[in-house]
Amino acid sequence: MPELPEVETVRRVLEPALVGARILHAEIVDPRLTRPFDPGIVAAELVGERVTAVGRRGKYLLVVLGPGRVLLVHLRMTGSFRVAPRASLPADAHRRALLRLDNGLDVAYRDLRRFGTWELLEPVDVEPHLADRLGPEPFARVVTGRWLSDRVARRRAPLKAVLLDQRVVAGLGNIYVDEALWRARLHPARPAASLDAADGARLVRAMRAALRVGIDRQGATLRDYAAPDGREGTMQDEFHAYGRSGEPCSRCRAPLERTVVAGRGTTFCPRCQPAP
Incomplete structure (x- = not known):
């Protein structure tokens, strides 16, 4: 599933293509994308709107429209965008929606697994909707070790399980939690309540460092992820923990181990991240 760095990469590519453009035509062919709302009605509501901003909150993309309404997009496991000159995108059996813009570009949304969602929110509903689902951003000033x-x-619950909870800190998933815990030398199964302020400060620094590398590398290209311009991220070349079970730890050279925490495959260093 795309996490904060992957979604931020998508946002940065979409922003110059969308901002200032008016939607001339909208087509939503998958009713699951806008469920429970009729996709035809949602598409009709988008036509004629001008995009004023493209934002991100956690793993959500926020396409801000002229009157302050927001098209809230969650890519989930396999959602992705493609941007290309009008009518130049090839046929795609996994295309779920298409936006045709007045700047000559087409923006297609594809989703192999069909878990992604589009929600069109009125201005007064945006903040309450997000506040119910998300904690602060990892880079927010409020996020300190003591906090x-x-x-x-x-x-x-285990520390990894708590960090995966988007209501604690928004944007982290399986990849960047493993990477942050490795950097912070904290065991993923350690009880979250045992974290003191010093541990917390180390973990906050580690989260931010892992996420910054992910953003700089334009995310990790695993399976279906690619940016809207077709470029693939290279964060997978920078992993210290995620997916490296059996390989030597890049810090102490001990073999990394794999376990399951909160139902998720988890890689850690048994020497650098001692068991609780």
């Missing part, structure tokens, strides 16, 4: 340790103080 994080207080935030998880009553959580007995």
Whole structure:
């Protein structure tokens, strides 16, 4: 599933293509994309709107329209965009939607697994909708070591499971949690409530460092992910933990191990990240 760096990469590519453009035609061919709302009605609502901004909140893309309405896009496992000059995109059995813009570009949305969602929100609904689902951004000033340790103080679940909860900190998924925990030298199965302010500060620095590398490398290209301009990210070449079970730790050279935490495959260093 695309995480914060992958979604931020998508946002950065979409922004110059969309901002300032008016939607001349919208086609949504998959009713699951806008469920429970009729895709034809949602498409009709988009026609004529001018895009004023393209934002990101956690793993969500926010396409801001003229009157302040927002098309909220969640890519989930295999959602992706493609941008190309009008009528130049090849036929695609996995295309779920198409936006035709007055600047001569087409923006296609494809989704192999069909788990992605589009929601058209009125201005007054945007912030409450996001606040119900997301904690602060990892780079937000409020996210400090003390704040994080207080935030998880009553959580007995494993630390990795708590970090995957988008209501704690938004944007982290399986990849960047593994990478952050490796950088912070914290075991993924450690009880979250055991985190003190010093541990929290180390973890906040580690999260931010892993995410910055991911953004700089335009995300990790695993399976279906690619940016809207077709470029593939290279974060997979920078992994210290995720997916490297059995390989030597790049810090201490001990073999990395794989376990399952919160139902997710998890890679860690048994020497650098001692068990609780």
